[in-house]
Amino acid sequence: xxxxxxxxxxxxxxxxxxxxxxxxxxxxxxxxxxxxxxxxxxxxxxxxxxxxxxxxxxxxxxxxxxxxxxxxxxxxxxxxxxxxxxxxxxxxxxxxxxxxxxxxxxxxxxxxxxxxxxxxxxxxxxxxxxxxxxxxxxxxxxxxxxxxxxxxxxxxxx
Numbered sequence: 001x002x003x004x005x006x007x008x009x010x011x012x013x014x015x016x017x018x019x020x021x022x023x024x025x026x027x028x029x030x031x032x033x034x035x036x037x038x039x040x041x042x043x044x045x046x047x048x049x050x051x052x053x054x055x056x057x058x059x060x061x062x063x064x065x066x067x068x069x070x071x072x073x074x075x076x077x078x079x080x081x082x083x084x085x086x087x088x089x090x091x092x093x094x095x096x097x098x099x100x101x102x103x104x105x106x107x108x109x110x111x112x113x114x115x116x117x118x119x120x121x122x123x124x125x126x127x128x129x130x131x132x133x134x135x136x137x138x139x140x141x142x143x144x145x146x147x148x149x150x151x152x153x154x155x156x157x158x
Contacts, residue, residue, distance in 0.1 A: 001019060002017050002018055002019055003017070003018075003019075003020050003066075004016065004017045005017075005018070005020060005065050005066060005068070005069045006069065006070065007068045007069060007070060007071050007072070007073055008071070008072040008073065009032070009034075009073050009075070009078070010073070010074060010075060010077060010078025011078060014032070016031060016032070016065065018031060018065055019065070020064060020065050020066030020069075021064045021065070021066065022064065022065050023060065023061055023062065023063065023064060023065070024051065024060040024061075024063045024064070024065055024067075024068060024073070025037055025039050025049045025060040025061045025063075027065050028051070028060060028075060034075050034077050036075055036076035036077050036105045037049050037051055037060055037075055037076065037105060037106075038102050038103075038105060038106065039061055040061070040102070040103070040106075040134070041061070042061050043061070043062065044059035044061055044062035045059075045132075045134075046103070046133070046134040047059055047103075047106045047107075047110065047132045047133040047134065048102055048103045048105075048106045048133075048134070049061045049106060050105070050106030050107075050109050050110050050133065051063075051073055051074060051075050051106075051109060052072075052073070052074040052109055052112070052113055053067075053068055053071050053072070053073055054071050054072050055072075055074075055113060055116065056113065057106075057109060057110045057113050074109065075105075075109075076105035076108060076109060079108065079109070079112065086108075086112065087115075087150045087153040087154050088108050088111050088112045088115065088146070088147070088150040088154075089108055090150070090153075091146040091147065091149040091150035091153070092104065092107075092108055092143070092146045092150075094146070094149070095142045095143075095145045095146035095149060096139075096142055097139055097142040097143045097145070097146035097147075098137075098139055098142075098143075099135075099137035099138070099139050100136075100137050102136075103133060103134060103135045103136075103137075106133055107130065107133045107135065107143060110129065110130055110132075110133050111126075111129070111130060111143075111146075111147045111150065114126070114129035114130070114147070115147065115150055115151045115154050116154075118151075119151045119152075119154040119155040120151060120155075121147075121148075121151055123144060123148060126144055126147045126148060126151075127144065130143070130144075130147070
């Protein structure tokens with residue numbers, strides 16, 4: 001049954017009329033036109049569809065719309081400000097930390113959440129923080145390098 005759900009999306013208030021049990025990935029992609037969020041496994045296991053809900057990474061494929069009511073949702077489209085890439089996005093670009101790019105939005109948002117809490121995260125902590133995000137292309141080393149570089153820009157130790 002359709003109901004109106006209000007939440008903050010990429011810094012602006014939105015109201016969506018849809019079934020509250022509809023998965024967030026479909027609301028973002030089909031109803032709001034934000035196609036940067038990718039659907040991978042559809043079971044919350046690969047984290048390609050990761051978005052941030054109140055600054056915490058969540059798989060949008062297994063998060064019902066009703067769960068974000070009154071909360072703040074950040075997608076890859078909302079990470080850059082005024083056309084300037086976020087340090088994590090810039091580091092992924094600079095380190096060529098993607099190949100096919102399918103996992104990249106979820107990987108970047110997960111890394112961003114990690115670095116907001118711990119910009120000085122060492123390589124072991126970065127590996128642990130990104131452990132649930134799967135990349136099938138083999139860009140792992142470049143991804144780790146990019147996240148470490150972004151952490152330095154975001155205030156982490158040298």
